[in-house]
Amino acid sequence: MTDVSTDHLIGCPQCDAVYSVTQTQAGQQANCTRCGHRLIAPRSKAGMQIIMLNITIAVLVVAAAVFPFLTISAAGLSNSVSILQAALAFSDGILVLLALATAALIIFIPLLRVLLSLYVLIPVVFDRPPARGAARAFRLSEALRPWSMAEIFAIGCAVALVKVTDLADVQFGPAFWMFTVLVFLVVLQDTFLCRWSVWNSLDKSKA
Template identity: 70%
Template sequence: MTAPDAPKPRDDLIVCPHCDAAYTLSRPGHGERAVCHRCDTVLIMPRRKAGLQIIALSVAIVILITAAAIFPFLSISVTGARNSVSVLDAALAFSDGPLVVLSLATAALIIFVPLTRVLLSLYVLVPLVLDRPPARHAAQAFRLAETLRPWSMAEIFVIGCAVALVKVSDLADVSFGPAFWLFSMLVVLVVVQDNVLCRWSVWNALSKPKRS
């Protein structure tokens, strides 16, 4: 008695990552979109030269994150005393006490996780855009980048700071530093990058690598 053959994976289907609806794969043309009829999630969105655009956005995000972590985020002046703090200073304000874990987690969520995601994306996309075979462990790197996406909270940090500054402005003179505007630009670029990236196209390129 012979064992039944294992079912072969089907590459003619696509499954919505949000509602698990399955569709017969029909790749749209450039500028078109394949959208889930159940939850309106964009499944495929190929664009011309999207890889180069994403790489350019990723490089810009790396520069903005680095600069935003170093330059002053805001300055507070009370009765002649003035103090400026950077994003890292604010995130690690309680690093010497019992709240060190919270400080490290805050720094990770607003700086290191977004930076890690962008670097992983560059590691995966650069060889694909240059028509070279995928980098070693590229699939695992892209999967990790997607796993970290919900934990990248730079925009939450900006919104929280804006709410806090509204309350503090009645007690002291608050002025925004260069890092605030860099962080605002960073949030916009991250949103644009996520909207431009067609994840199906990346997975398709990784599953059918080109030989060198």
């Protein structure tokens, strides 16, 4: 064992500048002086808000998958379809893989991230010892971040539908609006979550 401890060091994920951490009070922020990236922003009560946000996101993702996403009417016929139905529609050959990948990106990965965050955050927020494997769970949740595409999907659909409106009468179902709300909630949750604070509290209780 060496005496050199890296515990007080924080690296900027944007530009790799390394800083030594001084204790940051709730409400204060630490930004990278080179690129301005926000490094630390602990907020009191943030934990509870993030937990509530995560629960809301989980409910919305499930609801958005099963409620009708859109209704298309043409020549007197109308048909409404949910995301889950749409994904399952590709049921033959290689398209099954595509359907599974689509469903994973827009439903299962966002849901898994929410559940992992809750698993990590609930004990931390309630001042309990961290859950088993919490660090690994948090790392996985962070690694999945770029693959969680519910919001991008919603935006993509909206753009695609603008083109279809010439051919048929398209109406957005409740699931579309749920995805729209999800876009904002996911961004909000991402902004609220101070990753440094989470790692710090997982670390502290390990020692």
